[in-house]
Amino acid sequence: MLKVEQLQAWYGRSHILQGIDLEVKKGELVCLIGRNGAGKTTTLRAIMGLTGRAEGRVMFDGQDVLKLPTHKRNGLGLGYVPEERRIVPGLSVRDNLRLGLLAAHHKASEADVITEVAQTFPRLAERLDQDAITMSGGEQQMLAIARALVSRPKLLMLDEPSEGIMPVLVDEMFVLFSRLRDQGTTILLVEQNVELALGIADRAYIMDQGEIVYQAKASDLLADEEIKERYCSV
Amino acid sequence: MDGITPDLLALQLFTGLALGAIYVLLALGMSLLFGMLTVVNFAHGAFYMLGAYAGILLLGFGVNFWFCLLFAPLLIGGIGMLSERFLIRHLYGRGIDYPLLLTFGLSYIMVETVRIFFGTQGLPFDTPDALQGASDIMIGYFPTYRLFVIGVAILVIAALWLFLERTPYGLIIRAGARDPQIVRILGIDVARVWLVVFGIGTGLAALAGLLAAPLQGASPEMGASILAESFVVTVVGGMGSLVGAVVAGLLVGVVVAMTSLFAPEMAQVAIFALMAIVLLIRPQGFFGRAGLMS
Ligand SMILES: Nc1ncnc2c1ncn2[C@@H]1O[C@H](COP(=O)(O)OP(=O)(O)OP(=O)(O)O)[C@@H](O)[C@H]1O
Ligand SMILES: [Mg+2]
Numbered sequence: 001m002l003k004v005e006q007l008q009a010w011y012g013r014s015h016i017l018q019g020i021d022l023e024v025k026k027g028e029l030v031c032l033i034g035r036n037g038a039g040k041t042t043t044l045r046a047i048m049g050l051t052g053r054a055e056g057r058v059m060f061d062g063q064d065v066l067k068l069p070t071h072k073r074n075g076l077g078l079g080y081v082p083e084e085r086r087i088v089p090g091l092s093v094r095d096n097l098r099l100g101l102l103a104a105h106h107k108a109s110e111a112d113v114i115t116e117v118a119q120t121f122p123r124l125a126e127r128l129d130q131d132a133i134t135m136s137g138g139e140q141q142m143l144a145i146a147r148a149l150v151s152r153p154k155l156l157m158l159d160e161p162s163e164g165i166m167p168v169l170v171d172e173m174f175v176l177f178s179r180l181r182d183q184g185t186t187i188l189l190v191e192q193n194v195e196l197a198l199g200i201a202d203r204a205y206i207m208d209q210g211e212i213v214y215q216a217k218a219s220d221l222l223a224d225e226e227i228k229e230r231y232c233s234v
Numbered sequence: 235m236d237g238i239t240p241d242l243l244a245l246q247l248f249t250g251l252a253l254g255a256i257y258v259l260l261a262l263g264m265s266l267l268f269g270m271l272t273v274v275n276f277a278h279g280a281f282y283m284l285g286a287y288a289g290i291l292l293l294g295f296g297v298n299f300w301f302c303l304l305f306a307p308l309l310i311g312g313i314g315m316l317s318e319r320f321l322i323r324h325l326y327g328r329g330i331d332y333p334l335l336l337t338f339g340l341s342y343i344m345v346e347t348v349r350i351f352f353g354t355q356g357l358p359f360d361t362p363d364a365l366q367g368a369s370d371i372m373i374g375y376f377p378t379y380r381l382f383v384i385g386v387a388i389l390v391i392a393a394l395w396l397f398l399e400r401t402p403y404g405l406i407i408r409a410g411a412r413d414p415q416i417v418r419i420l421g422i423d424v425a426r427v428w429l430v431v432f433g434i435g436t437g438l439a440a441l442a443g444l445l446a447a448p449l450q451g452a453s454p455e456m457g458a459s460i461l462a463e464s465f466v467v468t469v470v471g472g473m474g475s476l477v478g479a480v481v482a483g484l485l486v487g488v489v490v491a492m493t494s495l496f497a498p499e500m501a502q503v504a505i506f507a508l509m510a511i512v513l514l515i516r517p518q519g520f521f522g523r524a525g526l527m528s
Contacts, residue, residue: 048419050415050419069418069423070415070418070419071418071419071420071421071422071423071424074418074419074420074421075421080419082416082419086413086415086416086419088408088409088412088413088416089412090408090412091405091408091409091412095405095408095409098402098405099405099406099409099417099420099422100420102402102405102406102420102421102422103420103421103422104421147420148420151420151421
């Protein structure tokens with residue numbers, strides 16, 4: 001589904017990604033872990049076309065999307081929930097969801113989509129007309145995820161969804177991710193919460209200083225204290 | 235202060251509202267462009283002037299005034315869209331001064347072009363027959379055409395509000411004003427939306443110019459003086475705020491009208507005094523977001 005080859009990216013003059021290779025197959029949940037500043041966010045942003053300069057190949061569904069503008073990448077089925085959530089201030093929960101639906105290629109009506117969202121995120125359904133920015137951090141994260149899902153992306157990329165969220169909500173969220181994967185959404189998950197992420201992932205990549213330094217089956221890595229210690233301890 | 239009766243004051247208030255209606259149309263466009271695109275449009279006055287001349291041109295072709303009200307803003311909004319598409323678009327994200335200088339230059343080109351084709355002298359612009367004379371508005375007789383201007387502004391404000399609050403396009407515009415990047419991430423081509431916004435903003439300026447023409451005639455310079463005034467309105471209302479544009483536009487109109495009644499020579503000064511006072515008390519204007527420029 002997604003195959004990244006020799007991806008390099010720059011912020012201004014600084015060369016951040018040094019040539020990333022990674023693959024996410026259809027139906028997989030892959031996680032990308034590594035220390036603060038390793039380049040995880042930059043990798044997702046480069047895949048989405050949000051870094052200034054990027055080179056290499058980003059193959060999505062057999063097509064190189066590296067030169068496509070961001071909105072077209074979304075149109076092909078790349079969903080992305082950025083680290084900062086980016087809930088639009090001044091818009092209601094409903095309008096934030098509508099925004100996600102506007103460019104969708106499927107024909108489901110707004111009412112259908114709201115019903116679906118209500119099943120998965122009952123808390124959002126109760127707050128449809130509230131100014132979204134006034135919700136709690138956890139609720140905003142739910143909304144950011146729901147908003148990315150309403151267009152039914154083939155691949156969903158999530159950047160540290162558990163950051164700053166109550167532990168009980170985090171568990172709920174991870175249950176949701178594995179259920180989404182089981183229902184057919186391919187997922188690329190960036191997480192600091194290594195144990196939890198490896199617990200639901202199929203495979204994992206570890207990044208350090210703009211490079212992929214290790215890859216393994218999630219279950220193997222979960223058992224490998226030494227590698228986890230070396231690359232993931234903060 | 236002989237002869238200043240409550241009725242006269244009330245009539246002057248209406249005069250102020252009519253003037254304010256023109257400011258509102260200008261400031262709405264200006265605020266839209268600034269709020270969405272961070273473009274301070276120095277050509278806004280020139281688009282206003284083009285609106286009046288587009289009216290003259292169309293009337294000359296035998297188009298009636300009512301259709302002019304529709305076609306002149308469409309025509310000038312189209313020119314606005316062309317200038318966005320081919321010139322201004324390349325300057326987004328480069329800081330506020332580049333589009334400012336570009337539109338400043340554009341305004342000179344537009345003014346000179348009009349001078350070449352229509353002459354340096356101003357041209358008269360007749361009030362349409364149906365709107366001549368005065369109407370009884372309970373407190374006295376008031377020029378029908380000015381009432382009409384107020385009515386058009388109310389319609390435009392309502393239409394713009396419905397468009398922004400009730401349509402998918404409006405949703406994209408509201409979201410794009412706050413966070414264009416997330417709008418792109420969600421699959422929407424923001425550049426296309428910005429083009430439309432530019433068309434709306436310049437089209438509104440053109441409508442204001444056309445509406446003002448029967449009151450004061452058309453001249454190549456008519457945009458230059460009103461540009462400064464509409465900047466004041468935009469700043470007082472809060473840059474980027476549409477509600478602010480409406481409130482401040484009407485307020486400035488009324489202040490000008492009232493000062494002209496008591497001290498005509500002070501009318502221009504009053505506008506800037508108002509701005510100074512508002513900025514001292516509330517630097518971001520009535521409805522502006524603090525720190526918008528930082
Ligand atoms: N906008 C930017 N301009 C310049 N450098 C940046 C920018 N964003 C990130 N960087 C740098 O790029 C490197 C990688 O950052 P990135 O955000 O991708 O790391 P990360 O793995 O997501 O870290 P974290 O776990 O803290 O989110 C860091 O050294 C960071 O300082
Ligand atoms: Mg990050």
